[in-house]
Amino acid sequence: MSEATTMNAGETRGYSRAMRTIHWVMAAMMIYVIIVGFLMGNGFKVGKHYDWHRATGFLLMMLVVVRVIIAKLSKPPLPKHVGDKGLQQTAAITVHRLLYASLFIQPFLGWYATNTWGVKNIPFFFGLTLPPIAEKNREWGNQLLEYHHYLGLFITALVITHIGAALMHQFVFKDDLIKRMLKT
Ligand code: HEM
Numbered sequence: 307m308s309e310a311t312t313m314n315a316g317e318t319r320g321y322s323r324a325m326r327t328i329h330w331v332m333a334a335m336m337i338y339v340i341i342v343g344f345l346m347g348n349g350f351k352v353g354k355h356y357d358w359h360r361a362t363g364f365l366l367m368m369l370v371v372v373r374v375i376i377a378k379l380s381k382p383p384l385p386k387h388v389g390d391k392g393l394q395q396t397a398a399i400t401v402h403r404l405l406y407a408s409l410f411i412q413p414f415l416g417w418y419a420t421n422t423w424g425v426k427n428i429p430f431f432f433g434l435t436l437p438p439i440a441e442k443n444r445e446w447g448n449q450l451l452e453y454h455h456y457l458g459l460f461i462t463a464l465v466i467t468h469i470g471a472a473l474m475h476q477f478v479f480k481d482d483l484i485k486r487m488l489k490t
């Protein structure tokens with residue numbers, strides 16, 4: 307029997323400080339990027355936020371690498387529930403993995419699509435620029451932006467599911483799961 311299945315179900319050891327910090331920083335950036343993305347996609351004039359969407363999205367792609375490294379190095383807390391919550395845990399892990407994967411794919415797609423659409427140099431922060439990775443091809447660029455749109459919808463659904471699950475734990479199961487992301 308593994309350690310996890312012999313654990314006391316009431317145990318609440320949390321994530322490491324590094325994991326908690328990066329979780330909340332990335333969560334805030336993600337929500338910002340999604341909101342601005344939909345404003346952009348729906349023809350709103352967002353000014354500076356247009357550049358910030360792309361720069362923050364790219365930063366998320368860099369941070370997800372840092373996060374995967376931190377996750378590998380820091381000892382994750384044991385699952386909250388054991389035995390009878392198998393399906394729930396599989397669902398949570400699946401959503402987490404899909405979030406990690408989309409944080410890598412979506413910014414790359416956005417970058418590729420922007421170059422293909424015709425914008426060569428994409429401003430990043432600190433006066434830096436993302437170098438072009440693709441040649442201009444307007445038709446293909448529009449197609450790629452459409453994929454960016456659909457993946458954006460899918461990611462939004464993932465984030466809503468994830469936040470919804472956190473709220474369920476808080477107010478329906480009342481098991482204080484949130485504390486694992488707030489303290490060690
Ligand atoms: C703002 C609302 C959010 C709340 C309340 C929240 C809450 C939580 C909680 C409580 C956990 C720990 C689950 C457990 O102990 O089993 C967690 C894990 C996680 N969250 Fe969030 N989260 C939020 C936003 C986000 C966003 C926007 C993302 C997307 C980047 C995200 C990505 C993740 C990932 C990948 C994990 C798994 C950590 C791991 O084990 O690697 N969260 N979240």
Ligand code: HEM
Binds near residue numbers: 362
């Ligand atoms: C995690 C990172 C990202 C997320 C979640 C995200 C999400 C989104 C969403 C939801 C939209 C609205 C799509 C629509 O309704 O048409 C959008 C639009 C857009 N995104 Fe991103 N994006 C990310 C990163 C990037 C990056 C890194 C770039 C470029 C370097 C980029 C470039 C664009 C562009 C150019 C649009 C506007 C499309 C239009 O005007 O029709 N995105 N993004």
